Amino acid sequence: MAVEGLALLARPDRLASICGKEHCMRYSKLLLPTLKEVPSEAETVSHQLLLRAGMIRKLASGIYDYLPLGLRVLRKVEAIVREEMNRAGAQEVLLPAVQPAELWQESGRWQVYGKELLRFRDRHDRDYCFGPTHEEVITDLVRRDVHSYRQLPLNLYQIQTKFRDEIRPRFGLIRGREFIMKDGYSFDVDETAADQTYEAMYDAYSRIFRRCGLRFKSVEADSGPIGGSFSHEFMVLAETGEDVVVSCIACDYAANLEKAEVVSAAETGNEAPAPLTKVHTPAVRTVAEIADFLKISPARILKTLLYETDQGVVAVLLRGDHEVNDVKLKNLLRVNELALAGEAVVRRETGADVGFAGPLGLQVPIYADQSLRGLANLAAGANEDEHHYTGVNLDRDVDVRQYADLRQITATDPCPRCGAALEFLRGIEVGHVFKLGYKYSQAMQATFLDANGQERPMFMGCYGIGVSRIVAAAIEQNHDADGIIFPVPLAPFHVLVIPIALQDEQTMTTAQTLYEDLTAAGLEVLFDDRDERPGVKFKDGDLLGIPFRVVLGPKTLAQNAAEVRDRRSRTMALLPLASLVNELRQRVQAGIQT
């Protein structure tokens, strides 16, 4: 591995191919419009810094231009992704962004996908969409050209612009509508073979995010009603993350909040069942109000929620201090659509306003969270305005169809694997691997003949990485008050060379020579040749987040030395000119894992 790292450093042509001609490395010629002030539209750090550092500009809501610096970072991420995908045996393809509706109708998603799918018509009035993902296209490709078990397994990926018409784009590159994604799809003869592919992808992903210099965690995720099998998300840990990750402090269990299993400690209340009593509870609707009114703990209140699903209305019972987990409920009921019932439905089913619903006398199927099992003498709505019951005992009073894990895990719940304490972390999802199974291969007849001449559908897997999102996530995780602190592997340049006195001939020649030597040594160097005061250059340098800075001026040159500063640690060292190239090469190399 180390050998390849050296090879990379020894090949400046690789870099030239990213940026083109050498003159791009001159700050005065680069389109690098930095901003002193924070654009008002940006709320999160990464969004603010991406704009301020001149890396992106907004064209429309959730749609961004990538300027030269931003593109360089994007290319860095792509390069790492490519290397690791190829190393893991995947092959790169490039599929169309515009896709015909027929394919989506074939898989059934044309109906299901909803408004997030950007649809349009061509001049012949034929329906198309801009691909938000490419299962249909890849399955179509494979079914036409792969027919034998001898051609499997097959693992194809692409790095491409996607479009999802998000309800609410936000946080700049973190949740854009147009974004760049690596999506990969695998085809195997059966699930056993697919498991191996999954493992290989999981490992490749771990290497990718490690090489990007990110602090991340892989967590168990919900695989939806399709897979049934496992699925993992890769989360970059950051305060501003949109997702909540539950992680065990003792063992290596970690899961998405939605997926995290709850194991209920058996509550052994051997209270004798009290008689059912109806209580007048005027203007008392919320759990907190009821608890207050009846002078009991929220844990002793039975919360009854009505849900509308594509299979009809159901009731869900929870302890008053617990929250329902929609994903778990959806999976249990095996429904696609699920929504909390509106006032009208509640009135129809319970005969009362929202806030007075209870399980007694309900005609709809009742599902209860497992933590309610065995609890005695609870308070619940009476299905009558301004009334609640006390002394409710589910075993005695209610026909519960099924007890199940239906609630959101809390910080006080134990780890479902080892029983130790859990911690809640925030993360940004940058990768997702999961088994698709036969969903698409069956719907679209992607089949092959096995060794016995039997026709069988291929077992598919799907693997995504948010390439542009990684750029933002890296910044969320690596910044300070002065700007970005790029991990070396993602930095747009390794070294920033700043000559301090433009009119001093010796300074300029030395800087120019240093720039050339560093470049020849395989380092990527930005040469700040602007006629600006030093303070301006320092501020911009810090903002851009280039890992190492070399400042050259008459003062240090008199000692045949230059000042090298580490962006992250802010440490400075005065080093002999002769040692600069070597020193910087070592520092950069130390920051790049392969």
Next chain:
RNA sequence: CGGGACGUAGCGCAGCCUGGUUAGCGCGCCUGCCUUGGGAGCAGGAGGUCGGCGGUUCAAAUCCGCCCGUCCCGACCA
């Protein structure tokens, strides 16, 4: 889609409530002088359909209506 806010020069904002000079300020930009180790100073300058359309009025950035766009909270999210 529901709730909230905003739209005035490239960026950040004031002016609007209480209609009436030539629509201001800071940053950035251009020219010159000066300065050169943490976003200097002085002088001069360019840059505006005040988001759009319509209405009220002698007169609209300002009041009213509709539309468009943007951001925040929520519901939603392979």
